[in-house]
Amino acid sequence: MSKDTTLPDNARHTPISMDGNPTIDERANHCFGCGPANPQGLHLHFTTDTSNPQAITATCHFQLDRMHEGPPGHIHGGIVAALLDEAMSKLNRPLNVLAMTRHMEIDYLRPVPLYKPLVLIGRHLSRPAKADGTPGRKFFHQGEIQLPDGTVLARSKGLFIAIDEKLLAAGLAQTET
Numbered sequence: 001m002s003k004d005t006t007l008p009d010n011a012r013h014t015p016i017s018m019d020g021n022p023t024i025d026e027r028a029n030h031c032f033g034c035g036p037a038n039p040q041g042l043h044l045h046f047t048t049d050t051s052n053p054q055a056i057t058a059t060c061h062f063q064l065d066r067m068h069e070g071p072p073g074h075i076h077g078g079i080v081a082a083l084l085d086e087a088m089s090k091l092n093r094p095l096n097v098l099a100m101t102r103h104m105e106i107d108y109l110r111p112v113p114l115y116k117p118l119v120l121i122g123r124h125l126s127r128p129a130k131a132d133g134t135p136g137r138k139f140f141h142q143g144e145i146q147l148p149d150g151t152v153l154a155r156s157k158g159l160f161i162a163i164d165e166k167l168l169a170a171g172l173a174q175t176e177t
Ligand SMILES: CCCCCCCCCCCC(=O)SCCNC(=O)CCNC(=O)[C@H](O)C(C)(C)COP(=O)(O)OP(=O)(O)OC[C@H]1O[C@@H](n2cnc3c(N)ncnc32)[C@H](O)[C@@H]1OP(=O)(O)O
Pocket: 024, 025, 028, 085, 086, 089, 098, 099, 100, 101, 102, 103, 138, 159, 161, 163, 168
């Protein structure tokens, strides 16, 4: 019997490797953006440059196929957002902080092509101090998706809030009940 292509494809399952009650580190291993153990993830690999502590960067060279298509021949806008979120979040570890995205905004400047080598860059912008002068919880970052010649196709600004790892673990536990 031939497949009815008018129906949505409900056949995609969470892989069995993601069942159970994984630790935080195992969850990071399954991160949709960078986790090597997520068979449906983007498997992004970043190189961080901390030579200028005031302008830390994270860079990833990548290329996507039709699994992530939105407009014909181009990357889906939600995946573009995920790419930019991932690039910005990769700045938190070299800044020695565990942080989650609180706010992000995106300029979709040009459609982002499939099947082309692309460059994803995160740049740390600032960490404003608290009123008493101590380091604040807010980290402002920028993300860009570029063609290899430097043409910017999409750009984001993000606010990340530093969190306590114990709170993250507790929050994740709550979501499982
Ligand atoms: C082992 C590896 C694990 C790795 C774990 C990390 C994995 C990262 C994965 C990649 C990144 C993601 O996708 S993370 C997934 C997407 N993000 C999330 O699910 C986060 C959901 N949100 C939250 O859980 C929460 O909102 C938090 C924890 C982020 C913050 O909660 P909170 O501590 O209550 O703080 P909250 O009041 O909401 O906001 C903090 C401050 O930001 C300010 N603020 C809010 N919006 C703005 C704004 N547009 N511009 C300026 N400032 C703003 C607020 O006024 C406030 O300032 P003031 O009054 O304090 O001055």
